[in-house]
Amino acid sequence: MSKEREGKRQVNVTRRRFLKTSGGAAAAVAGTAVVGCATSQAQKKPAATSSAATEEAAPAPSAEKEKAVIQRYRMLGRTGFKTSDISMGCGSIADANVVRYAYDHGINLFDVAEGYGDGDSERKIGEAMQFMDRKKIFIVTKLAVKPEDTEQSLLERFGKCLQRLQTDYADALYSHSVSTVAEVKNKAFHAAVKKLKAEGKLKHAGISNHGPHGQQDMDSMEKVLLAAVEDGRFDLMLLVHNFMKADEGERVLKACKEKNIGTTAMKTSPGQLKIEPFDPASPNEEYAGVLKRLTGRGMSQEEAVERIHKYLERMKGEMEKHKHLLDPFVAKYGIQTQDQLNQRSVQWVLQNPDMHTICVSMPDFDKLDEFIPLSGTELTAAGAQFLRDYQASFGHQYCRHACSDCATSCPHDLPVSTMMRYTYYFQQQGREKHAMAKYAHLQGHDASLCLDCEEAPCLSACPYGVSIQASLIKAHQMLTLA
Ligand code: SF4
Numbered sequence: 001m002s003k004e005r006e007g008k009r010q011v012n013v014t015r016r017r018f019l020k021t022s023g024g025a026a027a028a029v030a031g032t033a034v035v036g037c038a039t040s041q042a043q044k045k046p047a048a049t050s051s052a053a054t055e056e057a058a059p060a061p062s063a064e065k066e067k068a069v070i071q072r073y074r075m076l077g078r079t080g081f082k083t084s085d086i087s088m089g090c091g092s093i094a095d096a097n098v099v100r101y102a103y104d105h106g107i108n109l110f111d112v113a114e115g116y117g118d119g120d121s122e123r124k125i126g127e128a129m130q131f132m133d134r135k136k137i138f139i140v141t142k143l144a145v146k147p148e149d150t151e152q153s154l155l156e157r158f159g160k161c162l163q164r165l166q167t168d169y170a171d172a173l174y175s176h177s178v179s180t181v182a183e184v185k186n187k188a189f190h191a192a193v194k195k196l197k198a199e200g201k202l203k204h205a206g207i208s209n210h211g212p213h214g215q216q217d218m219d220s221m222e223k224v225l226l227a228a229v230e231d232g233r234f235d236l237m238l239l240v241h242n243f244m245k246a247d248e249g250e251r252v253l254k255a256c257k258e259k260n261i262g263t264t265a266m267k268t269s270p271g272q273l274k275i276e277p278f279d280p281a282s283p284n285e286e287y288a289g290v291l292k293r294l295t296g297r298g299m300s301q302e303e304a305v306e307r308i309h310k311y312l313e314r315m316k317g318e319m320e321k322h323k324h325l326l327d328p329f330v331a332k333y334g335i336q337t338q339d340q341l342n343q344r345s346v347q348w349v350l351q352n353p354d355m356h357t358i359c360v361s362m363p364d365f366d367k368l369d370e371f372i373p374l375s376g377t378e379l380t381a382a383g384a385q386f387l388r389d390y391q392a393s394f395g396h397q398y399c400r401h402a403c404s405d406c407a408t409s410c411p412h413d414l415p416v417s418t419m420m421r422y423t424y425y426f427q428q429q430g431r432e433k434h435a436m437a438k439y440a441h442l443q444g445h446d447a448s449l450c451l452d453c454e455e456a457p458c459l460s461a462c463p464y465g466v467s468i469q470a471s472l473i474k475a476h477q478m479l480t481l482a
């Protein structure tokens, strides 16, 4: 283990041990001493803001404090709540102290769902609830509404969400990952929302969308969310928005602004900053796994080797095709880290005041320490140029979230962008188990079919130049146990 990594882990152990063995207020003060941040100030900030302004910076903290607490709060549309510009995506949470740590550092919106860890994320928030001022936080939870759901079934499921969250009400309930215009008007969902509001168990309805999941029978993110704006019953939206796929999100944001709907961005850090060496003569572990898989399915060793060689040759061609794009980027910027890309990506989203908050997946202390310092910061001209250059050089490696442009090209109707999204959960968000479980749900209707697809009609189907077959074979390796 490197010294740098080792040092980082020691800090975390200290934080965890401290938070676990101390009471709420005392923990906050000592936590401040360890990581050098302004706990008490962070807790006061949301209350200190004026309700007249739609956006304002927190009082200037000392240089030391400035690094570690939320610096900006924005009005979350017509909800009237002032949200931290960085909110906590709760897809997975290592332990309840992570929630307390986020709260202590000024994060006041927690975005969770019934389905995150089968209720485990809600439970972790619930465990932390007693250490937070309920009136100063905004809890979003979500239910995936199925065709067979009734008002009653949704009420029962929502009741369990509240139990796990250890609270009497949720600030918002979203219809989760709605993928058709028809689902926007789901009667059971709206009836349940109406009842819950009347009972004081819910304040607002919202909707989230990941795009059409790469499938033909689903509608685009834009169509679904514009239908929700038009519907008028949704106060909040969670949408995909990043510098690699900006147009659709910007049109949705414009419509939301007209109706004063609260907006949250997800999938804000697209792409990988990785240039892989490629040597067909000595396939790495990844291709050894493919070989094992092919022979395991009854193919002879020779046939399998030939299949892989064919695939590798094709991939080599793809790499050569893009070499002229990658080389200048490396020459201009040298080695850049994934963190540098992620941080500029987040700043790009935050520069738009019509996006009220971004929901970053922050399962542990390290992620909180990485993203909280970005609150209130601006994207520099050099940072913006970096992103433009990245897009020009690496755009062919990123499967756009919420896209389905290649959907008709696959004879098996594979959900290409959905499978690529699972690799995002795995690589970018560190949610390996979740990603693998989601992938397993595809039950064979997955990228294993790409191994046998000799013609690969998807090859030229992506307008952005993504090499679909190669990416999906990698995805399959990543998301299954080889
Ligand atoms: S591979 Fe290309 S066309 Fe297909 S979903 Fe991804 S970005 Fe869209």
Ligand code: SF4
Pocket: 409, 410, 411, 412, 413, 414, 416, 447, 449, 450, 453, 456, 457, 458, 459, 468, 469, 472
């Ligand atoms: S390689 Fe074949 S099976 Fe895989 S996505 Fe492309 S067309 Fe579909």
